[in-house]
Amino acid sequence: SYELTQTPSMSVSPGQTASITCSGDNLRNKYIFWYQQKSGQSPVLLIYEDNKRPSGIPERFSGSNSGNTATLTISGTQSVDEADYFCQAWDSSTGVFGTGTKVTVL
Amino acid sequence: QLQLQESGPGLVKPSETLSLTCSVSGDSISSSDYYWGWIRQPPGRGLEWIGIINYRGITYYKPSLKSRVTLSIDTSKNQFSLKLTSVTAADTAVYYCARLTVVPYCAGDCYFRYFDFWGQGALVTVSS
Secondary structure: OOOOEEOOEEEEOOOOOEEEEEEOOOHHHOOOEEEEEOOOOOOEEEEEOOOEOOOOOOOOEEEEEEOOEEEEEEOOOOHHHOEEEEEEEEEOOEEEEOOOEEEEEO | OOEEEEEOOOEEOOOOOEEEEEEEEOOOOOOOOEEEEEEEEOOOOOOEEEEEEOOOOOEEEOHHHOOOEEEEEEOOOOEEEEEEOOOOHHHOEEEEEEEEEEOOOOOHHHHEEEEEEEOOOEEEEEOO
């Protein structure tokens, strides 16, 4: 079955840039979606179709997808960005979520 | 504003069937622009895609769960449901229902896009 791999955790200082990666076979030929999940809350769509932001998502969130790796970038990270981040793709009509990355802002 | 709400028993015994319903308000569930899905999250762990269904009852399931999962839809009640049979402790999780946007003019996997509205989640514990 298809797999998406993410770094389990990372720390970032306020104001710095956080880069969260998602790896999978032939990923550039798939659309990648990113979700943010804060503690005790439901996931929220953050990025769709590799690099598009839904209405209401701050501009500091951006995405890219190249080769076998997709990247979610948080520019000027804020304390409110502390959360779990999950990538997601489709393979043979089956949804696949990445393993998730816990981002700590300190 | 679209809202989704999961409902069902919070405790299920091992070997029995887990049943959850997602009630949708704020829009009709009968649209060709969307599928409706279930995702679960074991305590302290990541998200797991379970399956999706559209208003016609067309379904797609995670292969490893396919033998135990059934999704159904009731357009008259604006609800869709999940049944998971022969549960074990490994099925203990928060179960989310969500709306999936699709793109009718795109064939293959590009047809499926993103989950843009999620329910608040329902914790189901499997224990005797």
